Amino acid sequence: VYRDGVVYAPSLDKSLYALDSESGELIWQTTSEGSLASSPVLNGETIYVSSYDHSIQALDIDTGNKKWSSEAVNLVWGAPTLGDEMVYYGDIDGNIYAVDLNGDPVWQAKAGGLIQTAPAYHEGVLYVVSGQVEGEQEEIVGEVLALNASDGSEIWRRATPAPILTTPVIIGDELVVAP
Numbered sequence: 001v002y003r004d005g006v007v008y009a010p011s012l013d014k015s016l017y018a019l020d021s022e023s024g025e026l027i028w029q030t031t032s033e034g035s036l037a038s039s040p041v042l043n044g045e046t047i048y049v050s051s052y053d054h055s056i057q058a059l060d061i062d063t064g065n066k067k068w069s070s071e072a073v074n075l076v077w078g079a080p081t082l083g084d085e086m087v088y089y090g091d092i093d094g095n096i097y098a099v100d101l102n103g104d105p106v107w108q109a110k111a112g113g114l115i116q117t118a119p120a121y122h123e124g125v126l127y128v129v130s131g132q133v134e135g136e137q138e139e140i141v142g143e144v145l146a147l148n149a150s151d152g153s154e155i156w157r158r159a160t161p162a163p164i165l166t167t168p169v170i171i172g173d174e175l176v177v178a179p
Helices: none
Strands: 006-010 015-020 026-031 041-043 046-051 055-060 066-071 081-083 086-090 095-100 105-110 120-122 125-134 139-148 154-160 169-171 174-176
Touching: 041 081, 055 086, 081 120, 086 125, 095 125, 120 169
Parallel strands: none
Antiparallel strands: 006 015, 015 026, 041 046, 046 055, 055 066, 081 086, 086 095, 095 105, 120 125, 125 139, 139 154, 169 174
16 A cells, blocks of 8 residues: 555565655564455554454554554454444454444454455445355355444345455445455
8 A cells, every 4th residue: 555655565474564665665664463465454644454363453654553453253364444434344254343443343243254355335334245165065155245334234145156255346336246
């Protein structure tokens, strides 16, 4: 992610790097307990990162110092998503979390399978995609889940013929998914 001459780069080596975009020089580096597989998300003076250490972390954009972290049951692969003054994220056990901008828990919900992507937020609705193994023959299927972003209540749920391992995209009033 880029802002004001700085590139913020996550790494599987458990570090987030802030680099000068022209010289490539290290401005700061912060280390997590787990690998950082997804792009960070910027909001004002805070940068949010998801981690394989079962958490998301809110860091100061200028120093990399941790402001807060929010725990998950299992590793968090996909990037967090912002909307309605909240941070949303999911873990690979299919748990979906909403925390406020101070990291305080607001609600938790459950998807039908593992979550590897960032949720998508649009006009008060959170869209979460997942993949799972189901049935005696271990048929691999996926799911799209729409939740009320303010309280986590289910709006609708749709099965897909294959897991969805890419972040959904919203174009106008359409939700685009790629199973």
